[in-house]
Amino acid sequence: MSTIDELRAAVVEGQAALAVERTQAALDEGIPADALLQDGLMAAMREVGSLFEEGEIFVPEMLVAAHAMRASLETLRPHLVKAEVHATGKVAIGTVEGDLHDIGKNLAAMMLEGAGFEIEDLGTDVYPERFVEAARDGADIVAMSALLTTTMTNMERVVHAISDAGLRDKVRILIGGAPITQAYCDEIGADGYAKTAASAVRVARGLLGLDASDGPAAVVS
């Protein structure tokens, strides 16, 4: 098994320490950082996403894998910067105003990060102005989560606020959360609806005009 294969397996199995160790070993072997990102971490998280969607693994296993991915990414990041590897896109993600639930939002953020996106985590109880600010600051995608029927309606306010700020053409809007449906997405004029944290990657890539899952995962300058 190659070092990249070992890294990929370590992430899928959620072994953070091993993932970090294999990342360093691969770098020491001279494997380029972008190859480690694409063939190691991103491939691993694609597999994790598939396993989750197929019902083979569940939230705990997915969290453990995502944490291993993050640990590896910390080791890798300086090398990615040095090699000028660009992110797939920038996603500003948050749970909407009035809502403090963040397990789904965090999972989506981790899956997106594992797909090569740069994540700006806005946290929970995020007011429309904050999403607007993130859009103005260059986010390619504004992603919103809500668990509650009482707070999901705030998503529409964010869509309007982004339009009012004249930024609607500059940013794509992705929504998700337990009560959210495609019909609601259409109704409020958002661009994409992700049913699960795993599917957020597919939808986000689609919104940026990238192949849903298998195409070049990151743009190398």
Add this chain to the structure above:
Amino acid sequence: MSPLAAPGTASEMTSRQRVELALAHEEADRLPLDLGGSAVTGMHCSTVYKLRQALDLDPPGTPVKVTEPFQMLGEIKPDLMDVLGVDVVGVGRIANMFGFPNAGWKEWRAFDVPLLVPGEFPTQREPNGDLLMYPCADRSVPASARMPATGFYFDGIVRQEPIDESKLDPADNAADFSVISDADLAHIAAEIERVAPSRRAIIADFGGMGFGDIAFVPGLATRHPKGIRDLEQWYMSLVTRPQYVYEVFERQLEIALETLKRAHAAVGDAITVAFITGADFGTQEGPFISPKVYRQLFKPFHVRINDWVHTHTNWKTFIHSCGSIWRLLDDIVDAGFDCLNPVQASAVDMDPAALKERYGDRITFWGGGIDTQHTLPFGTPQEIRAMVRERIEILGVGGGFVFNPIHNVQASVPVENVLALYDAVNEFRRYTRGGKST
């Protein structure tokens, strides 16, 4: 053909008998109805206010008591129960989920309605408009829960100390739980006596049996929470530290069994149902955890609790789990629970007809009466009526169904929709034929 039809003859059955027949999987005179019997079958205080006003039960401006301050549930008073035909009433410990008593009521206005909250409830908002709740109302320690300025209830604040694997001690997480006190038992006995004349079925929450209930993991009433308190860490612990979790549950079980023993000695068979756990095992799309993790970590404790109750009492046991749990239900039913709530039919794989067919003879569906994610808050009264009728036709056949929406009725639900809900329940709840389920 529907087994249920519009109301006709007057009922001679008591509410308790009605519920007990449903739990015995027999059709009563009419379908039993719960509202406010537990912390997962209630109604947000602002919605209670609007409903009471719409029903002309109070002069305008009459405050509603917040009887469960975590989710801000409003009191369902006997007059409202009578109007709606509610068959269930709840009793529980003196202290609420934050560890201070529901007593010394004071007026407070929130969500645009007048309320009464417990004396120790913090009504002073932070500069950003948030409300912070302190464990046992002790402001000398960090807050344990937050209600956002524009939110409708609280969520726990994670107070996670850095985790040192070598020093993790299951006693730390188990420290949240305590054997029920004599004072609590006396309080519950008095409550039972108070509600007895209504002859409603009583559901009791003796507390502390929600193994791994994520709402409680941060330690809402715990001043200095130790152990695993972060939600993601807790979920990850189910697969990375299973021994730790198992040992937390072992300690909790010991406390729970002693609580049950003492509670039974105090109240005997005055209650019908014991609320056991509200730990959510489902997400919108599937189970949170694998069937294997349920079997290894949760089921052994659920079996022990259910076995004790069924061996020593006539009580029925109640489990609440939101979300899509179809893949876990073989095991949950096998663990011996009698009542399943909230029956989230809006989640994946939770089709009411399939649930009724597969599990209807072994477990009572306590909920599932109306979709609360779309239809109740955003649908029309006609859509609500149609869904209530359909759900009653599917789930009500042969008993084994206590009507309740899916989880608590939330804030911001139009009052005409709430009225439509209970109008429909009362239109369709009457069984036209009696007799045991075949």
